[in-house]
Amino acid sequence: MAHHQQAGHPPQGTTSSRDGALARERVPWRTRLIYGSGDLFGGGAYNIINFYYLIFLTDVAHVRPALAGIIVLASRIWDAVSDPLMGSITDRTRSRFGRRRPYFLAGSVLIFLAFALHWYAPAFASETARFAYALFSYIFFATVFTLVMVPYSALAAEITLDYHERTRLNSVRLAFSLGAGVAAALVPMPIVRAFPTPQEGYLAMGIIFGLLFAAPWPVIFLHIRERPELQTPLPSQAAAQPAFRRWTRFFLEPLQVRAFRLLVGMHLTAYLTIDVLSALFAYYATYSLGRPGMLNLLLGAVVISQILFLPVYTRLSRRLSKGGAWRVGALVTGAGTAALYLVPPEVPGWLLYGLAAWVGAGLSGACMLPWAIFPDVTDVGELAFGERREGSFSGLMTFFRKVASAVALFIVSLILDLSGYVAPESAGSAAQLQPESFVQATRLLLSFLPVLLLGLGSVAARRFPLSPERHRQLLAHLAHRRVRGLDSPEARRVQAELERALV
Structure with a gap:
């Protein structure tokens, strides 16, 4: 468990220089496990949605593919407001529980309710009514996700300042996310098939997973603490600004940071893939x-x-830097998806499983490393703005993550319509014959769109400027600046040098 420390003293397990820069820091396994358990929801919920929601809408809720794409896209328009706004709100929250933790307690019940309603297929005769309910339930779920996951992602930067410990912390977080992903891949369909109708089965699945996703948050609320030295007062000039101007400032200013823009490029292309x-x-x-x-x-x-x-990419990040390890994952993923195009229907099952595992081996780095890099980029934000804005950065990252999902599902849904998709005659039927145009469109997108996306992300990863050595220099400078400001020509020189490299 992370403990409160007196302001001005490093956490237990660390040493510090004269200026307070952390020389070594170890995050206890208990803290890693409790924090990581929150991504049962963050990763598991979206895995289930990505795997099954589009086919649930088209084959069970009887919403046309084009309308299903509009549902996802409309919710992301709402996210364009809610995610950055939530980032600003959590940065500006001041309570005896800290800036992030109050939202974990509030989300415990809402997570269950939102996820269960997400998989309810009302038997409305009107497609317009079915579309309206699906739109409402998706926006409700997206709002709850924002309420919890924006402060949760911001909290990673406040648990530890150590470059490599942040990778370990996010490796554990992603292990929980992917563990939920295994359940998302293997468990939903057996639950659905255990009920007389797909409508009952999907609702039962939503209830079961809603309970699972809600369970960790009271424990996280009780046991995880924010670093007191980073809980700075609100800047008086920011508090005096009109609300709209504050919101636009918190939304736009992180995008001025070069390191953050490159991180977004890696994050966006990985999650689109x-x-x-x-x-x-x-x-x-x-x-x-x-x-x-x-x-x-x-x-x-x-x-x-x-x-x-995950351990492979943790070690690679120590040898190659986090950006270099990300490029390895992108290369492995692209090679695997390209090979899927060549697979004939009669291929042996073992080869299919091997290709699936190959793709997963690449995606492991693409998933984990952007979030391992994220806390380091929030340190660059303190360099640029003179205050901690983890929530604003997290809000934008969550926003871009959701935009990636919306764009992907909208493109897929349109191609399903345009390539001649034929809906099954009855809900849950899997035997519907599809035209060759649809089959080819599916294979081409599945195989080669990831290659294009990850190629673009690799350009951003190659240009990413924050190496372990540069990050150590950044932390030492920030610790000095918190105590003494820019009190010497040397401090001003280091500030200018770091800004040229990172901002």
């Missing part, structure tokens, strides 16, 4: 390979491989 693969895999297995019964195990192979390779 993940969302494209997640949305299309069900159609690929069902209609291209003609093996719907293998879907759960194929998805399970992807996610289990992601978990197994």
